[in-house]
Amino acid sequence: MSQENIQFPEPLLQEVARQIAKFPEGKQKSSLLSVLHLAQAHFGYLSEPVMDYVARLLHILPIEVYEVATFYSMYDIKPVGKVKLEVCRTGPCMIEGAEKIVAYIENKLGIKDGETTPDGLFTLKTVECLGACGYAPMLQAGEKFHEHLTEAKVDELIEQYRKNPIANYLGLENYGS
């Protein structure tokens, strides 16, 4: 991606403005996390030019963006698949069989935790507690929670996402991209 191609479409710029307007004047940095979510959803991941673009949008230093983007686990600073399958691995999910679900997906897609399928469609990632402990095991894809997972349910999900790969995070159709 070259510097010039890094540009939000107008509807997304309006969304950025709405995020900034949530805060008093001069406190636009407060919208950084939200704007990074938008950037990741639109550009696929947070490359260095994307982060620099966000810094310019919010009138902050690039290092302030790098520091934040590398701190929070939801941000991808490397390319990922179109659909991120994020399987919760923490305590309650583990005792309900999360490890088996991870192994099943690894086997089915032929990738390990953290890897992306060669066609660039799926990335598998194990994550820490997503707040679905009573409905374990579970995974998050995009912004959707899929709970009470079974192997059959995983098959179904993967089939569904193969047909209709969703973008990572945020219903981007809301912003016309």
Added chain:
Amino acid sequence: MSETNPKFTVTIDGQSVQVDPGTTILNAARMIGGDVPPPAMCYYSSLKGSGGKCRTCLVEVSKGSEKDPRPMPKLVASCSTTVMDGMEVKNKSSEKVIDARAGVVEMLLINHPLDCPVCDQAGECHLQDLAYEHGKSNTRYEFERRTFDKVDIGEYIKLHMTRCILCYRCVYVANQLTEQREHGVLKRGDAAEIGTYIEKSLKNEFIGNVIDVCPVGALTDKTFRFRSRVWYTKPMDAHRECKCCSGKAVVWMIGDEIARVTARKDQYGEVKEFICNECRFEKKGKADWTIEGPRHIDRSSVISANHYEVDAPEHTPLLNKA
């Protein structure tokens, strides 16, 4: 004056001192001096916001104040806890403190390489001193240590992240001394690192001070790296006319040559007057400087063992009187 600005009395390890309200326990201890002050690896008095992170300066508050004498339930970071009138603090006299500090030192060392003989900071490393005073001779950590490649951040500064203890001092330097901070702390937890994200050089004219504030060998001066063990060099107070900074520095001589230039540090290893890059990196000729005389180094380390001032008894260092 005394009515409008009453002093607080605080007692640390049995020694009392009167200080202004708002003074931290650590600074009160430094006013008492001797071996009363707790060690500090991240706090740096001239850097606003620094402190509280390394936890080496933890102390026990055995009496909160005259008004509320209850002890504090947990050990507190002396660098970021202010005194109350009548407060009683235990540093070296508290077993809890000694035990906790040994724990902190052990934590700081589990991922720090124990290769002091080949580290350029040896002899003036605060972690080395701290480990000697508070650490154990064996390590209980049996796993692979975190390592990073060495990187050049610009022409003059070498970053060896493997040695970093994440004190954040260099970030505060960039925040407070330079106009545009270009480096910071990236990632989190024990994967956190100091970096520029993309390999950038730090260009600001005061950025060289990150070397002086670094308590370990993570940020070193490329113009001096491995030219000499620091204890073979001879520190001399020197000054020059500089448009950018005070021009007051210490030049470290090998024979008749200036091997490196640093700012002047007090007995806690702290710089009070930062110097510019030009003075630090580019003025290495003897003619560039007016040499005042041997530098007295107070801080316990192999450098101070040399006692250079024996050669020049008439010299009284300006900055080092406690």
Added chain:
Amino acid sequence: MDRKLLLEHIGVEGIHTHDVYRKNGGYKAVEKALKSMSPDDVVEEVKKSGLRGRGGAGFPTGMKWSFIAKPEGVPRHLLCNADESEPGTFKDRYLMEKIPHLLIEGMILSSYALGCNQSYIYIRGEYMFVLQILEKAIAEAYANGWLGKNIKGSGFDLDLAVSTGAGAYICGEETALIESLEGKRGNPRIKPPFPAVKGLWDRPTVVNNVETIAAVVPIVNDGGGAYAQIGLGRSTGTKLISASGNVNNPGVYEITLGLSVEEFIYSDQYLGGIKNGKKLKACVPGGSSVPILPHYLVCKTATGEDRLMTYESLSEGGFATGSMLGSGGFIVYDEDQCIVRNTWNFTRFYHHESCGQCSPCREGTGWMEKVLHRLEYGHGKMEDIDLLWDIQRKIEGNTICPLGDAAAWPVAAAIRHFREEFEWHVKEPKLCMTKNYGLVTEKTFETVNG
């Protein structure tokens, strides 16, 4: 039968919309407060109610509110902590998803009480779908005049917005939350100064959990006195419990504080007992951070009294034989679960979530994880158990924020109560890879303390 104060209308079709919520008595508390109560009256009712922070610490809410500094001309802020990330806890998500207007109504009341005109809900980034529900509900609240300028002619203005996290448990710590809301890394601040004096943008700030803020609605509706009548002793009111693990009916329950733990686990009205007819092995009653209790200390305290779902009873016996109510993340383990594996899993979580600012937590959590991993996979040594004990001891109490304690306590409790299971992992390195240890033998109070 439990009183339902928060989830009373949860089954009503369309309760997430303004109109249905309103028809079911919604925003009555706001009308009441704005018409007939001063801000201080609201604070007074909350104090009277005995409400304690529902996020985990259990600090009296009214008292927390009374600490807020009120310097002339400086705006104050109320922040709702919706960064629910404590393993085992999913009640706030449930509440926000199902009945978002209850939280908004609580935010209006609490902001009014504290004199805040700009309040925020900080929600974890993974709850993006909940954020969208909240934003819709907030828009409805604005459209119906519950938010904005001069609310219902009272002269009180309030703007409310939702802001998001992006994957960091630490942002549930209030000063880390504030940093994050300022668009920074979630590094907890050194206290003092406390948020009540210097919080968001250095202004006086109160941070309260979702459930705490929602509870202000019934307190204003029925009066603090009436709320205090519910519950037991200093554990007043109702509490949302997130139940997970090996039980028949996991999920979110609103219980009256004082319910017996035995009834909660075994009654069909609640968890319906252990799944597949198995035996109870252990329970973590308040989220992953609180000490795990072995089966013989779950339903009874060490002195043989019934263990109750209250702040006091769950902590009866201190850490030696008790635990904490915490966030109400109630995780149940059956006889087939491995305590070493679970402890390793939790420690991996804390290692992953440590912000890395202070040395004991940054280095200690990773060290503990590695030692636990070694034990779990049959490569451990007997000394590892004491080593773990020593590492957690050196983390606890010595860190900037409570994450250090949260990482240390589960390890300490697991060793305290399940030491024989740890030792078995060392003695039977092959066996421990193929089967689990089963139930631990009961210890007497004296052995536990010794």
